[in-house]
Amino acid sequence: MKNKPLFTFVSTVLLATPVLADGNRKPNIIIIITDQQQAHACAREGFGLNTTPFRDSLASQGVWFDKAYTSAPACVPARISLFTGRFPSAHGVRANPTLNSPDIRPGDDLVHLLDAKGYVTAMVGKNHTFLNKNNFDFFRDYTGTRIETVSDEEKEFDTWLNNLHHKVELKPTPFPLKCQRPYRIVTESEKWIESLDNTNPFFLSMSFPEPHNPYQVPEPYFSMFPPEILPPVHAGKEVLDEKGFVWQFTRALGEKGFPNYEESLPRMRSDYYGMLRLIDDQINRFVSFLKDKNLLENTIIFIVADHGDYAGEYGLMRKGAGMPDVLIRIPFQVFGNGISHYKGPHSAHVSLVDILPTICDATQINIPSGVQGRSLWPILTGKSYPSKEFESIYAEQGYGGPAYNWNDSIDFNHGLRPGVTFDELNRYSQAGLMRMVRKGPWKLIVDQDGNGQLYNLLTDPFELINQYNKSKYKEVKTEMLECLVNWMLKAVDPLPLPGGDYKQKKLPHNFWTEETHSLN
Secondary structure, eight states: OOOOTTOOOOOSOOOOOSBOTTSOBOOEEEEEEEESOOSSOSGGGTOSSOOOHHHHHHHTTEEEBSSEEOSSSSHHHHHHHHHHSOOHHHHOOOSGGGTTOOOOOTTOSHHHHHHHTTOEEEEEEOOOSSOOGGGSSEEEEOSTTOOOOOSHHHHHHHHHHHTTTTOBOSSOOSSOGGGSHHHHHHHHHHHHHHHOOSSSOEEEEEEEEEESSSBOOOTTTTTTSOGGGSOOOSOOGGGHHHHOHHHHHHHHHHHHHOTTHHHHHHHHHHHHHHHHHHHHHHHHHHHHHHHHTTOGGGEEEEEEESOOOOTTGGGOOSOOSSOOHHHHBOOEEEEETTOOOOSSOBOOOEEGGGHHHHHHHHTTOOOOTTOOOOOOHHHHTTOOOOGGGGSEEEEEEEEESOOOOTTSOOOGGGTOOTTTSOOSSSTTTTOEEEEEEEETTEEEEEETTOOEEEEETTTOTTOOSOOTTOGGGHHHHHHHHHHHHHHHHHTSOOOSOOBTTBOOOOOGGGOSOOOOSOOO
């Protein structure tokens, strides 16, 4: 068993056992995470390119959500939310540089909870969390340059990739598919699973660093979606004047990072969508492996992303400014053991923070105090649930303090970093606080200065027409503000518990709503 120096167990889970209370073997759990993937860039949502045919085919074999949101549009806060079931304001990691200091109770992250229940655990791919190799039975980190390579060709590719400095490659990647990180991550994951003796169930976090920049892709994917066939963007750089300082700064920073920014956007989009297809083929390869090994019938698989990418919208690439749906709405689908087959997207509004309590329900682990997500297990298994519980969802952005503006002494050097070209997540783009709520077709965003944005996503999916101060939408605005206040109260960290005879009430599945009495 691996060493866990970070924690001394004080968990309510006292006995590690690979068998559920009903006598059945516990399911294997796999979370497949992509980095910076747009939710809408798939044929099942009407996108004009066939970027994810295999994942589209899986959608009818499980449950997928088109109103799924990250907890925050940045890698580290979002990933820590996934592993803790807590929003960034509760776990305390509101920006990438603070990844090693989450505020959670010892042993209450997903990996330690499953380990305590007898699971063999692995992380293969991009980590970008507070967890490390001491917390897993098997660990291969593909974060940044910390990659364990095998062959000389892989080493050469990794050097080439790092030397791109997060830019856009205008030519096909001069290395074969087998050097790409998604391919290698799948290969390592398969080898690890084959090494297991099948005594215990396993948990695997298989985390692809792509389609995150640098934007590059080998043939045949480079030529699969050439610039001339791409669907046009819905908004160009002309909208940045209306969007405000942080959006304008993000564009200006990119232009300073490399002067051919505008000319690179079409090829960047082509590389991005080609990488989506490459990843899709590798997921297909991995699921076929599980099927061949007769593992699918007792495995639950989540396919999600940590956040999205502008991918050319608003004249921008990467991420950084604001909370548009291209950044905060994420792909989210579940299939496998015990999961219902649901036609079309499910109407529930869900979040990355809901994954931990869902897995706790699936494996009969008590959901720890301090977890703010709600279990999706009733939805996934076709059981009844209170519809009000999932009629809206919430997200956060910003590390705090007043927001910057053009009246401040802006130093672009804080976003222009050697070896990175430009860092879109910086003191200016991430300052301040923003909170978002989505309910039905409406989306509300409010910042620390009281500035509001209100959009009807059915008629304005790229959030170009702000209805916040329009008198005709006064009632909608009031309803959405009330919804936001309700979510912000729920997002307040309940830890530490008060103790004494103050016992916190808990509803089944970590719900807040008591609408039905037939929940299992």
